[in-house]
Amino acid sequence: MSMPLRPGDLARLGRYDIVGRLGEGGMGSVFLGRGPDGRPVAIKTVRPEYVADTEFRARFRSEVNRAQQVPPFSTAEVIDADPDHEPPYLVVEYVDGPSLAAEVRDRGRLTGSALHSVAVGVATALTAIHGAGVIHRDLKPGNVLFARGGIKVIDFGIARAFEATSQHTRTDQMVGTVAYMAPERFDPVDGRPVTPAADIFAWGAVVVYAATGRTPFAAESAAATAMRILTQAPDLTGVPDSLVDVVERALAKDPVERPTARELLDLLLASSAPGGGSSPVVPAAASVAVPAADAVSGSVHYSDAAVPVRSKRRSWIALSAALGVLIATGVGAAVRFLPVQSAGDDAGAQPTAPASAPSAPAAGPEPVTPEERLAAILRGNRQTLIHVSEIDRDLALESSSTEVVVGDGTGQRSLFALESLGVDYLIRSMYDPAEDRCVGVKIIPDVGSQLVPAECTATKATLFELVRSEQTDDQGRPTYWIYNDSYGYVQWSDDDKSLFVDEVGDNPPASSFSFVDRGPLPS
Incomplete structure (x- = not known):
């Protein structure tokens, strides 16, 4: 589902006509476009404050080149990009299907072969992404789409360019979604490097969300969620026995203890699919239009649960340095x-x-x-x-x-x-x-x-x-x-x-x- 263009929106970018808006995020906007052959595409643009950073453009070009090497099975194909355009943009396959977030919100948690196929589909996508030397950095239910023929993972490939810019020039944003961030993501800039293991952790959190309607470290605030990620065991209540062991391994605090994407896929395929041991069947895409996607990923996007949070409120003073980036100023007046x-x-x-x-x-x-x-x-x-x-x-x-x-x-x-x-x-x-x-x-x-x-x-x-x-x-x-x-x-x-x-x-x-x-x- 696209939204109307706003006053000031471009009508064309490069070879592509702009026909509507799909969404907006902390790093830019995403538009519905059409290529010279009439093919619908999703076009992601970059906010002006990042455009002015010459180092960002170089990182953006490098990451796009890498993303174009990712095989387009279980991922949205990267079709085109122009890092030198004003604004820079990225063109990816338009996936006409609902997100995992929308499916769980509208239809409830997944069970049986539907859940297993999502776990396998996302692991397959990570195998392809990591195989091309790319780290997703913002894997979450909103970036997992149900497409004709299977699961598609979107919004990979340019997060690293944004993350470097955010860490060195901004104090109010992080690249990623707190509820799906691995513990090492909360280290200072000179702490542990982000590796593909961070995506494996996010995979575990996504599967828990699909199975239960909540994330494994859900709390009443972003800071409390981060503290739980750093210090507490995940809540796997409601995750089927066939997936508990592999999800638990994926959510290990130490990244070296997590399986690789390839090992993760092997573990899933070696286990019997729920409901009788047959091969997983990907659920048909719902008969609704594509949701307004999260656009160019990057702003901290707080979505901890689809059920009310009932844990007691806590004050996490020890996290003030690591979580200072989570605080921003509101706007407006009182009700x-x-x-x-x-x-x-x-x-x-x-x-x-x-x-x-x-x-x-x-x-x-x-x-x-x-x-x-x-x-x-x-x-x-x-x-x-x-x-x-x-x-x-x-x-x-x-x-x-x-x-x-x-x-x-x-x-x-x-x-x-x-x-x-x-x-x-x-x-x-x-x-x-x-x-x-x-x-x-x-x-x-x-x-x-x-x-x-x-x-x-x-x-x-x-x-x-x-x-x-x-x-x-x-x-x-x-x-x-x-x-x-x-x-x-x-x-x-x-x-x-x-x-x-x-x-x-x-x-x-x-x-x-x-x-x-x-x-x-x-x-």
């Missing part, structure tokens, strides 16, 4: 309660999008059942109200407002769209889509973490997970907890008549949210 609209203030009007709204992606047949409407909302194809179940109110954001507010669900200010980025979402305001405003989080001194309007860029302040609760709202709709991995759960304070964001420790969140269909995105 306040919005009184119910009076008659005449478009009360009761059917919400419609302004004429200037961007074109919606093709959404397929009109959803009929409540389940189909919810699925379309979660795929980003429908406008929605975000209903606060406990107070019978809805989130709202006006065009000129500096606050995210809570109102009665009428008018353009109450319309949002969920923009899928792997296991996370941007929550985009549809009041005036041209303004590019999303929901974010900001720490306000002496107040705490609050919801705020923010630029629609994937950062730790704007990425949210939807965690399915066991409850329904007053209309019988499924409810979700809205979770930001760096700040906590979105909750309502009846005392202050405002929303806040906080961790909940051992307790369940106090507030849950449901999604009310308000029609297709504007065309």
